[in-house]
Amino acid sequence: xxxxxxxxxxxxxxxxxxxxxxxxxxxxxxxxxxxxxxxxxxxxxxxxxxxxxxxxxxxxxxxxxxxxxxxxxxxxxxxxxxxxxxxxxxxxxxxxxxxxxxxxxxxxxxxxxxxxxxxxxxxxxxxxxxxxxxxxxxxxxxxxxxxxxxxxxxxxxxxxxxxxxxxxxxxxxxxxxxx
Amino acid sequence: xxxxxxxxxxxxxxxxxxxxxxxxxxxxxxxxxxxxxxxxxxxxxxxxxxxxxxxxxxxxxxxxxxxxxxxxxxxxxxxxxxxxxxxxxxxxxxxxxxxxxxxxxxxxxxxxxxxxxxxxxxxxxxxxxxxxxxxxxxxxxxxxxxxxxxxxxxxxxxxxxxxxxxxxxxxxxxxxxxxxxxxxxxxxxxxxxxxxxxxxxxxxxxxxxxxxxxxxxxxxxxxxxxxxxxxxxxxxxxxxxxxxxxxxxxxxxxxxxxxxxxxxxxxxx
Numbered sequence: 001x002x003x004x005x006x007x008x009x010x011x012x013x014x015x016x017x018x019x020x021x022x023x024x025x026x027x028x029x030x031x032x033x034x035x036x037x038x039x040x041x042x043x044x045x046x047x048x049x050x051x052x053x054x055x056x057x058x059x060x061x062x063x064x065x066x067x068x069x070x071x072x073x074x075x076x077x078x079x080x081x082x083x084x085x086x087x088x089x090x091x092x093x094x095x096x097x098x099x100x101x102x103x104x105x106x107x108x109x110x111x112x113x114x115x116x117x118x119x120x121x122x123x124x125x126x127x128x129x130x131x132x133x134x135x136x137x138x139x140x141x142x143x144x145x146x147x148x149x150x151x152x153x154x155x156x157x158x159x160x161x162x163x164x165x166x167x168x169x170x171x172x173x174x175x176x177x178x179x
Numbered sequence: 180x181x182x183x184x185x186x187x188x189x190x191x192x193x194x195x196x197x198x199x200x201x202x203x204x205x206x207x208x209x210x211x212x213x214x215x216x217x218x219x220x221x222x223x224x225x226x227x228x229x230x231x232x233x234x235x236x237x238x239x240x241x242x243x244x245x246x247x248x249x250x251x252x253x254x255x256x257x258x259x260x261x262x263x264x265x266x267x268x269x270x271x272x273x274x275x276x277x278x279x280x281x282x283x284x285x286x287x288x289x290x291x292x293x294x295x296x297x298x299x300x301x302x303x304x305x306x307x308x309x310x311x312x313x314x315x316x317x318x319x320x321x322x323x324x325x326x327x328x329x330x331x332x333x334x335x336x337x338x339x340x341x342x343x344x345x346x347x348x349x350x351x352x353x354x355x356x357x358x359x360x361x362x363x364x365x366x367x368x369x370x371x372x373x374x375x376x377x378x379x380x381x382x383x384x385x386x387x388x389x390x391x392x393x394x395x396x397x398x399x400x401x402x403x404x405x406x407x408x409x410x411x412x413x414x415x416x417x418x419x420x421x422x423x424x425x426x427x428x429x430x431x432x433x434x435x436x437x438x439x440x441x442x443x444x445x446x447x448x
Contacts, residue, residue, distance in 0.1 A: 002307050009251065016244055018318065024239050026231035029402065032381045032432070038240060042247050049251060064228040071231070081381075117325050120233040124414040128397040128436055135400075135433040137196035138230050144196045159191060166190040170226050 030074035075141035122172035130165030193223030238405035347446035391418035
């Protein structure tokens with residue numbers, strides 16, 4: 001990141017090679033439209049180029065930073081698309097998509113979490129209801145109340161599904177958790 | 180709200196799903212400086228950022244990187260230059276009152292400070308560059324390990340005597356689509372390949388089902404790449420011992436507990 005901050009294009013190119021696929025996968029999952037997803041990837045890396053100098057490891061590792069910005073931008077696009085279609089949930093639900101950008105750390109992100117296979121397995125092992133609730137929140141940017149309304153389930157049920165699902169993911173992805 | 184109740188909201192907040200009064204209360208609680216909740220939140224934020232790592236790779240335009248690099252010409256990077264400001268000399272009147280010695284000492288001290296700071300900064304950068312390089316190599320190694328693990332799993336599953344292969348054909352909705360499930364009832368594992376599926380429309384996703392004892396059971400949602408192909412691993416295949424059929428339907432994004440949408444692939448044992 002220091003090199004990128006000094007305007008080193010080759011270092012920037014390396015960062016792009018390492019993380020653009022992950023950002024594209026995420027944006028494509030949220031937007032389901034390739035052109036828009038590629039726009040998000042471009043915006044994320046342009047922001048990285050501009051803000052590299054202000055990047056601090058205390059804000060989390062580069063991967064967490066890129067994923068958080070990519071999700072936030074993709075959800076923004078999704079919301080503006082929904083707004084154009086009059087289904088505007090965003091109006092009553094203030095924008096908290098950059099919640100993790102405000103957080104100081106995740107430097108403690110266990111190395112195991114880098115392992116896509118492990119994440120896939122852990123995610124696949126969740127109960128389908130838990131996975132659905134987590135994905136609706138993460139990829140659709142829906143709040144707990146919106147999910148409850150969409151699935152016609154009590155709010156408490158949705159909260160339990162999200163909480164239990166994430167707790168199970170956390171347990172499964174802890175360093176040393178069985179493969 | 181009690182601290183325990185607030186702690187329970189941590190994962191929901193980290194996922195960005197908290198809203199209403201609970202959101203305000205939780206944020207106020209964080210601002211009040213609760214270290215336990217802040218720590219827990221950091222852990223969950225990091226966990227949440229790993230969720231997209233479960234996604235399959237999506238093909239990108241071949242010129243995506245070139246287009247981005249072309250845009251950089253109009254986006255100069257911020258310079259990281261740190262200015263060492265030399266204090267302005269005092270006014271002429273004051274200057275007359277003081278001798279040259281204090282100024283010489285101050286200048287010497289200033290020069291020494293600048294030299295030591297720039298040395299320290301150079302060393303620090305050198306170290307960070309080395310760390311970055313090492314990190315890059317570690318991550319490349321991890322990618323290779325992951326691929327190897329994927330390969331190993333497929334080979335292991337295929338080598339089991341009880342492993343079966345079920346072919347899926349396209350329904351009239353997707354006549355050109357094909358699918359294949361390699362699965363083991365004993366291991367409760369499956370690997371699913373699909374080809375020639377159209378990209379799911381906005382807000383929709385494909386979902387794989389195992390039909391056992393006449394009932395459908397969820398086997399995971401998936402998306403297809405630009406070529407219409409998909410590769411899905413099912414870690415825990417429900418009711419695999421009673422399997423009769425496998426099917427793929429198009430469902431609302433995120434998947435549903437019971438199939439509601441159009442069927443695109445179907446295969447019987």
